[in-house]
Amino acid sequence: MPRSLQVMSNTIVVGAQWGDEGKGKIVDFLTENTDVVVRAAGGSNAGHTVISNGQKYILHLIPSGILWEDKLCIIGNGVVIDPFGLLEEMAKLRSQGVKISAKNLLISETAHLVMPYHKALDRAREAKRGAKAIGTTGRGIGPAYADKIERNGLRAILLTQPEKLAVELRERIISNNEFIVAAGIEAVPVEETIEKVLAAAATLAPHITNTVVACHEAIQAGKNLLFEGAQGTYLDIDHGTYPFVTSSNTTSGGACTGSGVPPRMIDKVVAVCKAYTTRVGSGPFVTENDAIGDMLHNMGREFGATTGRARRCGWLDAVLLRYAVMVNGADELAITNLDGLDGLDEVQICTAYELRGQTLNYPPSTIEDIEACVPIYERHPGWKTDLSQIKNFADLPPLAKSYLKRVEELTGAKISLLGIGPAREQTLVA
Numbered sequence: 001m002p003r004s005l006q007v008m009s010n011t012i013v014v015g016a017q018w019g020d021e022g023k024g025k026i027v028d029f030l031t032e033n034t035d036v037v038v039r040a041a042g043g044s045n046a047g048h049t050v051i052s053n054g055q056k057y058i059l060h061l062i063p064s065g066i067l068w069e070d071k072l073c074i075i076g077n078g079v080v081i082d083p084f085g086l087l088e089e090m091a092k093l094r095s096q097g098v099k100i101s102a103k104n105l106l107i108s109e110t111a112h113l114v115m116p117y118h119k120a121l122d123r124a125r126e127a128k129r130g131a132k133a134i135g136t137t138g139r140g141i142g143p144a145y146a147d148k149i150e151r152n153g154l155r156a157i158l159l160t161q162p163e164k165l166a167v168e169l170r171e172r173i174i175s176n177n178e179f180i181v182a183a184g185i186e187a188v189p190v191e192e193t194i195e196k197v198l199a200a201a202a203t204l205a206p207h208i209t210n211t212v213v214a215c216h217e218a219i220q221a222g223k224n225l226l227f228e229g230a231q232g233t234y235l236d237i238d239h240g241t242y243p244f245v246t247s248s249n250t251t252s253g254g255a256c257t258g259s260g261v262p263p264r265m266i267d268k269v270v271a272v273c274k275a276y277t278t279r280v281g282s283g284p285f286v287t288e289n290d291a292i293g294d295m296l297h298n299m300g301r302e303f304g305a306t307t308g309r310a311r312r313c314g315w316l317d318a319v320l321l322r323y324a325v326m327v328n329g330a331d332e333l334a335i336t337n338l339d340g341l342d343g344l345d346e347v348q349i350c351t352a353y354e355l356r357g358q359t360l361n362y363p364p365s366t367i368e369d370i371e372a373c374v375p376i377y378e379r380h381p382g383w384k385t386d387l388s389q390i391k392n393f394a395d396l397p398p399l400a401k402s403y404l405k406r407v408e409e410l411t412g413a414k415i416s417l418l419g420i421g422p423a424r425e426q427t428l429v430a
């Protein structure tokens with residue numbers, strides 16, 4: 001194992017594309033050498049699939065470190081929490097034998113709550129956007145973050161203060177129902193919702209604490225923290241393909257603000273990307289290619305873990321990766337799903353864009369410009385080998401190695417990990 005993986009220290013794992021890069025699996029792999037796994041942004045819009053000992057686990061809000069008995073998991077202040085979704089996820093994991101207690105799962109008291117009216121607003125706003133809909137996951141993420149920024153949100157600490165929670169909640173449900181009903185969506189029932197939220201609050205209250213202090217105490221005790229990114233760089237509210245983005249900072253900076261661990265305590269950033277590109281929902285996608293999509297879907301791949309939607313697919317886009325490496329300060333790349341390209345005679349990489357006669361090495365900032373970009377491709381012969389059983393990076397076919405080498409050259413980051421299948425064991429250290 002290279003030194004960089006042995007000495008884990010505090011590491012941020014982010015997605016370098018539009019989410020679904022296989023971060024769950026990479027985080028799970030890195031968790032062996034870590035003590036604390038932290039989620040710092042997003043909500044139950046995320047869907048991290050981890051396959052371990054033949055069992056498939058899907059995590060939405062809970063850090064994947066929960067699958068390891070001795071790890072502390074933290075849902076940080078930057079996350080938005082749907083208490084019902086969280087309880088459902090806890091119940092499902094427990095039914096699969098995972099142990100969850102207030103000792104191994106801490107929830108930030110300053111994280112904001114996603115309430116049923118946020119989900120109704122998400123649906124109502126999407127319907128109103130019509131042809132310009134973002135294609136959200138419908139999990140209420142945008143409206144919950146909007147309330148937070150508007151300083152009108154409800155924070156997790158209220159789950160420990162039932163009387164105050166009931167008052168605040170009643171007021172929010174009633175005022176939001178005006179818009180919800182006007183949009184033709186069924187009103188959120190007031191008393192029934194309060195009752196359900198209070199019941200959920202009683203179960204979750206023991207987990208709620210000051211997680212900033214918990215993170216810092218762990219660091220002071222010499223423990224290693226792993227920040228499990230959600231979504232990807234191009235879904236970031238600032239750096240993504242706005243407005244076709246999610247409502248949080250999914251890039252490495254978000255791990256700091258969303259946990260209270262300052263940038264100077266971060267030692268490494270690993271950016272995860274697929275060996276090709278995918279996106280769900282609407283928005284521009286320069287290297288989109290239906291033939292690749294058909295091939296991957298026919299292999300049973302690229303269906304969303306949260307919504308089950310078939311993902312849009314295309315060739316690897318080094319323009320996006322180069323910018324993602326820059327904006328995240330990524331030292332290393334973890335490439336996943338290389339085996340998805342095993343059957344191809346030829347593999348292509350987009351090395352630059354052409355926009356109205358100009359060559360671009362970084363993506364432009366408006367949707368109109370991105371949509372007008374023409375990908376410039378480089379062609380590589382396919383390795384035509386089943387990679388899924390390979391045990392060592394050194395044993396990869398030379399053509400697969402040269403494809404990866406080229407990705408390193410084009411992005412400026414070193415490949416440290418490679419995924420060749422869904423299982424924990426199918427991760428090779430470069």
Ligand code: IMP
Binds near residue numbers: 019046136
């Ligand atoms: P929202 O986060 O539900 O508001 O959705 C906004 C956009 O982000 C939509 O295009 C979603 O499909 C996309 N999105 C949100 N979470 C994920 C994810 O975990 N993987 C991939 N796409 C996501």
